[in-house]
Amino acid sequence: MKNSIANEYEVLLRSKADIEKTINELPKGYISRKRINGREYKYLQIRVNGKVRSAYLKASEAKRTAENIVLRKELESRLPAIEKRLEEIERAVEILDENYSRKLELLKLSVGMDELSSVMKQRCASFSDAMTSIEGVPVSADAKDALNSWVQGNVSFLSVLENTLRKYGFSAEVNN
Numbered sequence: 001m002k003n004s005i006a007n008e009y010e011v012l013l014r015s016k017a018d019i020e021k022t023i024n025e026l027p028k029g030y031i032s033r034k035r036i037n038g039r040e041y042k043y044l045q046i047r048v049n050g051k052v053r054s055a056y057l058k059a060s061e062a063k064r065t066a067e068n069i070v071l072r073k074e075l076e077s078r079l080p081a082i083e084k085r086l087e088e089i090e091r092a093v094e095i096l097d098e099n100y101s102r103k104l105e106l107l108k109l110s111v112g113m114d115e116l117s118s119v120m121k122q123r124c125a126s127f128s129d130a131m132t133s134i135e136g137v138p139v140s141a142d143a144k145d146a147l148n149s150w151v152q153g154n155v156s157f158l159s160v161l162e163n164t165l166r167k168y169g170f171s172a173e174v175n176n
């Protein structure tokens with residue numbers, strides 16, 4: 001049963017992350033039309049710090065922009081149901097098994113890390129190196145290799161995290 005809970009939770013987290021990533025790439029606002037000297041011009045209008053800003057849209061951009069605005073609104077409408085289901089799972093797990101709740105938190109963290117861009121993954125790995133250096137702890141070759149595999153997209157962050165925790169005697173397996 002716990003595997004199916006973790007699997008559903010992971011699928012929902014990944015779906016939420018994918019939707020949020022797509023939303024961030026899509027335009028906000030709405031398209032307005034203005035008629036000047038008998039010709040119609042289209043503008044993308046968005047609110048920035050309480051003020052409406054307009055950007056002229058070429059005729060070739062207007063249709064695609066309108067489709068992307070509709071897509072953004074449709075994706076935004078999906079998020080509340082996903083977030084509600086994630087909260088339901090979290091509440092149920094807290095009641096059923098407090099320790100398993102921690103494992104879902106690790107899964108949430110890991111999925112977020114996996115969704116980072118390759119540039120951000122590299123920055124995280126560099127930050128990790130810097131922090132261990134500050135602490136005076138040399139980075140092990142295994143840890144460095146594991147993080148590099150994650151940065152390259154060969155392994156999940158969860159697998160790196162679980163292996164590292166296991167190495168130091170902590171249990172963190174999400175699928176047990």
